[in-house]
Amino acid sequence: MGPMSASASDPDEPAPYSAPQSFQTLMRRRVSRILLVSSLYDSFIMSEEGQLQETLLTHFLALNLSHFPDILRVSTGAEALELLADDSNFDLVVASLDLGGQSAVQLALTMAERGYLQPVIALAYSGHELRSFQAHNDTSVLERVFLWQGDVRIFLAMVKSVEDRMNVATDTGLAGVPVILLVEDNVRYYSSFLPAIYAELLRHTLALLSEDLSLSQKMMRMRARPKVLLSENYEDAWDDFISYESQTLGIISDFEFPSEGQLDKHAGLTLCGEVLKRRSDIRIVMQSSVPENRALAAEIRASFLLKGSPTLLSDLREILTRRFGFGDFTFRMPDGPVIAKARDLRELAERILDVPEASLVHHASRNHFSLWLKARTELELAAGLRSKSVGDFEDVDALRRFASEAIRDSREQRNRTVIAEFDRGNFDPSVGLTRVGEGSLGGKARGLAFGNRLLRATGIDKTFPSVEIHVPPSVVFGTGTYDEFLQYEWIQEFAVGENPDEKILEMFLAAPFPRAAVADLRSFLQRVKYPLAVRSSSLLEDSLAQPFAGVYRTHFLANNDGNADVRLERVKNAIKSVYASTFSAKAKDFLSMTSFRLEEEKMAVMVQALVGRQHGERFYPDFSGVARSYNHYPEPGHAPEDGVVAVALGMGRTVVDGSPCLRFCPRYPRGQVSFSSVEAALQNSQRAFWALDLDPRKRVTDLVGLRHYPLEVAEQDGTLTFLGSTYLPEDDRIVDGLSRAGVRLVSFAEILKHESYPLAEILRVLLERCQQGTGAPVEIEFAGCLGRGGKRPQFSFLQMRPLAVSSEREAVELGDLAGETLLCQSGRVLGNGRIEGLADIVVVDVESFERSRSVEIAAEVARFDAALRAEGRPYALIGVGRWGSADHFLGIPVTWNQISGARVIVESGFKDLRVDPSQGTHFFQNLSSSGVGYFTVNPDAEGESVDWNWLRQQPAAEATEFTRHITLKAPLDVRISASERRGVIVKPG
Numbered sequence: 001m002g003p004m005s006a007s008a009s010d011p012d013e014p015a016p017y018s019a020p021q022s023f024q025t026l027m028r029r030r031v032s033r034i035l036l037v038s039s040l041y042d043s044f045i046m047s048e049e050g051q052l053q054e055t056l057l058t059h060f061l062a063l064n065l066s067h068f069p070d071i072l073r074v075s076t077g078a079e080a081l082e083l084l085a086d087d088s089n090f091d092l093v094v095a096s097l098d099l100g101g102q103s104a105v106q107l108a109l110t111m112a113e114r115g116y117l118q119p120v121i122a123l124a125y126s127g128h129e130l131r132s133f134q135a136h137n138d139t140s141v142l143e144r145v146f147l148w149q150g151d152v153r154i155f156l157a158m159v160k161s162v163e164d165r166m167n168v169a170t171d172t173g174l175a176g177v178p179v180i181l182l183v184e185d186n187v188r189y190y191s192s193f194l195p196a197i198y199a200e201l202l203r204h205t206l207a208l209l210s211e212d213l214s215l216s217q218k219m220m221r222m223r224a225r226p227k228v229l230l231s232e233n234y235e236d237a238w239d240d241f242i243s244y245e246s247q248t249l250g251i252i253s254d255f256e257f258p259s260e261g262q263l264d265k266h267a268g269l270t271l272c273g274e275v276l277k278r279r280s281d282i283r284i285v286m287q288s289s290v291p292e293n294r295a296l297a298a299e300i301r302a303s304f305l306l307k308g309s310p311t312l313l314s315d316l317r318e319i320l321t322r323r324f325g326f327g328d329f330t331f332r333m334p335d336g337p338v339i340a341k342a343r344d345l346r347e348l349a350e351r352i353l354d355v356p357e358a359s360l361v362h363h364a365s366r367n368h369f370s371l372w373l374k375a376r377t378e379l380e381l382a383a384g385l386r387s388k389s390v391g392d393f394e395d396v397d398a399l400r401r402f403a404s405e406a407i408r409d410s411r412e413q414r415n416r417t418v419i420a421e422f423d424r425g426n427f428d429p430s431v432g433l434t435r436v437g438e439g440s441l442g443g444k445a446r447g448l449a450f451g452n453r454l455l456r457a458t459g460i461d462k463t464f465p466s467v468e469i470h471v472p473p474s475v476v477f478g479t480g481t482y483d484e485f486l487q488y489e490w491i492q493e494f495a496v497g498e499n500p501d502e503k504i505l506e507m508f509l510a511a512p513f514p515r516a517a518v519a520d521l522r523s524f525l526q527r528v529k530y531p532l533a534v535r536s537s538s539l540l541e542d543s544l545a546q547p548f549a550g551v552y553r554t555h556f557l558a559n560n561d562g563n564a565d566v567r568l569e570r571v572k573n574a575i576k577s578v579y580a581s582t583f584s585a586k587a588k589d590f591l592s593m594t595s596f597r598l599e600e601e602k603m604a605v606m607v608q609a610l611v612g613r614q615h616g617e618r619f620y621p622d623f624s625g626v627a628r629s630y631n632h633y634p635e636p637g638h639a640p641e642d643g644v645v646a647v648a649l650g651m652g653r654t655v656v657d658g659s660p661c662l663r664f665c666p667r668y669p670r671g672q673v674s675f676s677s678v679e680a681a682l683q684n685s686q687r688a689f690w691a692l693d694l695d696p697r698k699r700v701t702d703l704v705g706l707r708h709y710p711l712e713v714a715e716q717d718g719t720l721t722f723l724g725s726t727y728l729p730e731d732d733r734i735v736d737g738l739s740r741a742g743v744r745l746v747s748f749a750e751i752l753k754h755e756s757y758p759l760a761e762i763l764r765v766l767l768e769r770c771q772q773g774t775g776a777p778v779e780i781e782f783a784g785c786l787g788r789g790g791k792r793p794q795f796s797f798l799q800m801r802p803l804a805v806s807s808e809r810e811a812v813e814l815g816d817l818a819g820e821t822l823l824c825q826s827g828r829v830l831g832n833g834r835i836e837g838l839a840d841i842v843v844v845d846v847e848s849f850e851r852s853r854s855v856e857i858a859a860e861v862a863r864f865d866a867a868l869r870a871e872g873r874p875y876a877l878i879g880v881g882r883w884g885s886a887d888h889f890l891g892i893p894v895t896w897n898q899i900s901g902a903r904v905i906v907e908s909g910f911k912d913l914r915v916d917p918s919q920g921t922h923f924f925q926n927l928s929s930s931g932v933g934y935f936t937v938n939p940d941a942e943g944e945s946v947d948w949n950w951l952r953q954q955p956a957a958e959a960t961e962f963t964r965h966i967t968l969k970a971p972l973d974v975r976i977s978a979s980e981r982r983g984v985i986v987k988p989g
Contacts, residue, residue: 150600
């Protein structure tokens with residue numbers, strides 16, 4: 001809204017307060033336009049439904065009300081260069097490592113050749129990707145390389161680090177702005193430190209806004225916050241110190257980093273010692289992964305940070321001072337008094353309706369509303385308000401109605417396409433996704449939000465009008481609620497320690513849940529009486545590098561008790577249990593195998609409507625499953641890009657646990673290999689299903705909701721009718737339907753053959769559009785119900801995650817090797833490249849394996865794995881049946897963390913049963929993202945074999961009843977060719 005007439009001095013603008021000249025000129029050089037080069041999915045993951053823009057704009061407006069950055073995204077390096085040729089007025093380029101056939105380094109080099117001077121920052125999404133990128137590229141042409149670790153604030157840190165470097169000389173000279181020097185050469189650590197440092201700058205200055213300070217003083221504190229300068233070697237760090245010696249507030253330095261081109265273990269000590277000779281009052285913080293270095297830091301009176309500590313970032317935050325921020329919208333009278341505040345859009349709309357006329361006109365005529373809205377990425381709304389002048393309205397009441405309704409309409413429109421903020425008074429259970437509390441949504445909820453956006457943006461529901469396609473209504477408790485919960489007494493300290501899972505869960509269940517979250521949850525449950533799924537959504541979950549599939553708990557609740565307090569207590573306990581699983585032994589083991597610390601993992605929780613229908617005291621969907629846009633093991637005549645679907649009757653646990661289910665290609669749904677013969681159908685058909693037990697008599701603390709039922713129950717419920725076929729023993733054949741007596745099989749014949757429900761086509765289109773949106777293969781989880789009893793058919797989108805597909809950067813020659821030189825060969829492999837240096841083998845022999853004792857065998861394998869991991873010795877794991885199967889009849893039921901030390905895994909078929917790779921299971925999700933070589937071998941298949949006799953001839957370093965550990969004198973040679981989809985393991989010698 002523009003001026004009604006020429007206005008006099010404005011108390012909310014800095015000029016009338018005669019701010020010092022140095023204040024007026026601080027932060028003059030800005031990153032005003034950012035070119036983001038990434039896939040749609042990557043940018044969505046970083047933005048967290050708009051929080052990227054909100055974080056940046058809030059910070060920039062707090063420093064200068066007239067300035068905010070603009071972000072423009074393209075998908076590939078070629079598109080970036082084409083855009084720069086037409087419009088080179090960008091201040092910063094942020095690029096993913098892989099830009100669709102071109103790397104970030106190649107983009108930077110081409111930009112330099114063409115005369116573009118913008119700094120280029122590269123962003124990696126996994127430690128594996130980063131290491132490979134650094135090994136194959138000279139990164140000196142880049143401004144910096146950062147590692148995405150699930151925290152959206154890294155984008156702010158990247159931008160602010162560039163701006164600080166651009167402005168430090170001017171701002172320190174004009175106003176003596178203090179400087180913090182950060183010296184760290186490890187990408188992984190400075191990518192963690194910088195967001196924490198800038199977050200603390202923001203948090204502390206936000207606290208200052210409540211103090212009795214003049215506007216000028218507040219603005220000065222926000223603009224004059226300390227600059228943070230990052231250096232990766234001794235020479236650059238020393239140059240920074242000499243340049244800003246009198247303004248240096250403190251130094252945070254690693255012990256070991258390059259000096260004169262060589263890695264120097266004492267570079268940090270040398271640097272800080274020289275600094276202290278010149279400025280003895282400077283605060284020094286030294287960091288190291290070597291605990292013994294604490295004593296060396298003490299000698300120079302420096303604080304010490306242990307890099308391996310689970311509280312590293314907390315320790316870092318405790319030593320940082322002088323921060324900045326910008327807060328609520330403040331309503332004032334024209335003469336200056338504050339009369340009200342608004343924290344968010346809802347409160348702003350409410351306050352506009354009741355503040356005095358003079359205050360409303362005062363702010364509307366000075367564009368205060370539009371400026372504040374820009375900080376919250378409400379750019380369209382801000383532009384709409386700014387386009388109106390106060391003089392356009394016949395009276396102030398008309399102005400009130402217009403402004404308030406515009407804000408409310410914008411909120412409603414946003415809530416249809418993004419995650420809405422939970423409102424106890426106006427919560428609508430039909431809204432797809434709603435957020436409770438502050439913090440991140442976590443990986444799983446981000447993927448779901450992205451899927452929800454794609455469903456709406458692509459109009460897939462209009463493509464299949466006969467089916468209701470949707471995301472189940474979900475409320476996400478952000479990681480802020482988790483952080484608040486962990487502040488209770490010493491609960492986090494206890495959970496981080498070496499305490500049993502049951503004790504941690506007991507403590508978490510006894511701890512109080514945050515009051516505001518309880519009030520929101522109570523309001524939610526007053527409107528929601530249907531069954532619920534309480535799912536984990538951690539920061540690291542469903543990432544490309546470490547999907548953390550099946551690591552954290554999920555609970556299913558009937559939510560049908562007549563007592564509202566009982567229902568509330570059960571949901572609270574389920575959320576607390578998910579929180580506790582963050583600190584479970586399984587989670588700690590899994591994290592220890594990654595580059596992340598437990599402290600960096602934070603848990604958001606989704607409370608989601610359970611998909612399905614009630615059948616007596618059971619609740620379950622007609623079908624559920626997992627679909628992948630890339631099939632690692634395509635059947636003859638199919639391409640990997642045709643995808644694969646694993647689907648089962650009932651709840652999805654059947655699929656993710658690796659139990660028998662139906663697998664088909666969504667492009668060719670009638671060619672089901674699992675039903676290619678009567679024998680295959682009898683071996684592979686689903687035998688039982690999972691459903692939610694609706695018995696309301698459970699105890700409040702009883703969180704086990706699922707039960708396993710035989711197929712006879714599904715037939716009684718009528719759900720098998722449209723999904724089943726019948727095996728006729730007397731004819732040794734299978735017929736569709738259940739009209740004849742015989743053995744019941746789950747074939748989905750009515751759907752896949754007779755197309756009574758367009759499941760295959762929905763999945764084909766959905767996978768195609770999700771992959772287009774992410775720029776990479778994807779995996780989605782789904783569930784649905786057929787149309788019966790006058791009810792419309794449903795398809796529910798439950799989850800989406802990116803898939804790790806083997807890169808073919810290096811061509812691998814398998815060679816023409818004689819059969820006797822091969823320990824193993826297979827045409828169904830996962831991975832690409834050569835794996836060398838494996839001299840240890842853990843083997844479960846096909847002759848000694850006993851299916852009835854597979855749980856004992858899993859424990860033996862886990863013990864060998866733990867011992868070898870402790871000694872830092874990767875190994876090859878060879879066994880019988882499907883690794884990680886929940887069905888003991890099909891294989892060895894290990895969990896991923898029980899065999900994570902293996903670099904190569906071989907699973908061989910039984911004498912009487914072929915083994916198919918278990919795509920869609922939690923085990924396979926973790927396996928496919930880990931870079932492990934994976935061989936599936938069925939001896940009756942041509943070109944597939946394991947030389948069991950050779951293994952038996954090797955002496956065992958140690959043996960148990962079923963498992964042997966072999967240490968070879970020379971290592972194995974593992975070769976996997978993704979292009980040929982073949983692999984071999986060559987014997988030593």
